[in-house]
Amino acid sequence: MSLRILLLEDDRLFNETLEDFLEEEGFDVDTALDPYTALDLTYENRYDIYLFDINLPYESGFDLLEKLRQSGDTTPTIFLTSREDKASMVEGFGIGADDYMTKPIDIEELLLRIKAILRRQLRSDDVLLGDYRLDTYAKRLYLGDREVSDVTQKAVELLMLLLEHHGNVVSVETIRERLWSVDKMPGEGVVRVYITQLKKHFPERIVNVRGVGYKWIDA
Numbered sequence: 503m504s505l506r507i508l509l510l511e512d513d514r515l516f517n518e519t520l521e522d523f524l525e526e527e528g529f530d531v532d533t534a535l536d537p538y539t540a541l542d543l544t545y546e547n548r549y550d551i552y553l554f555d556i557n558l559p560y561e562s563g564f565d566l567l568e569k570l571r572q573s574g575d576t577t578p579t580i581f582l583t584s585r586e587d588k589a590s591m592v593e594g595f596g597i598g599a600d601d602y603m604t605k606p607i608d609i610e611e612l613l614l615r616i617k618a619i620l621r622r623q624l625r626s627d628d629v630l631l632g633d634y635r636l637d638t639y640a641k642r643l644y645l646g647d648r649e650v651s652d653v654t655q656k657a658v659e660l661l662m663l664l665l666e667h668h669g670n671v672v673s674v675e676t677i678r679e680r681l682w683s684v685d686k687m688p689g690e691g692v693v694r695v696y697i698t699q700l701k702k703h704f705p706e707r708i709v710n711v712r713g714v715g716y717k718w719i720d721a
Contacts, residue, residue: 556583664718673715
């Protein structure tokens with residue numbers, strides 16, 4: 503599974519150098535030379551990490567990250583900048599950056615910092631299920647680096663509930679109570695719809711215990 507990076511850097515040569523290096527390390531990299539292009543890319547794709555310059559045309563990397571954080575985007579972000587003053591560093595972390603590196607950038611050190619951040623993200627928000635990756639924060643399921651489009655968010659919530667019970671049976675009643683509010687409680691047929699979505703991808707791991715509920719079987 504390739505992890506995806508959005509690189510925003512207006513120095514074209516440095517942009518291309520970083521892109522080549524990161525792709526050689528196995529990352530999928532999308533690049534932008536200005537914050538407006540980068541913002542459009544964040545609407546079109548989901549990234550595992552952002553690498554943002556600060557001094558940019560039109561608006562700063564600080565401005566862009568502030569917009570993203572205000573919209574609920576929590577993607578880990580490293581600022582790469584020529585600014586060396588402490589005030590800029592304080593501002594960057596205050597906006598919501600996860601790391602801050604001053605130029606000239608040691609690309610080997612950058613790689614280590616990227617990997618450290620991604621390890622923390624994987625440990626806190628992601629669950630690996632064979633070839634699948636379950637993002638428990640965003641409630642999305644991925645096969646490789648592509649989101650599984652036929653599994654809805656409610657089905658992902660159901661999957662998370664089954665995993666939470668570690669192989670024990672989860673009753674239909676418990677599923678309905680945990681996943682829906684009292685005034686929107688669905689019938690058992692609705693639960694089966696979401697189970698069917700999941701069983702398309704995990705046919706051997708989701709088991710129907712007749713008359714009781716469902717459980718997840720570890721491989």
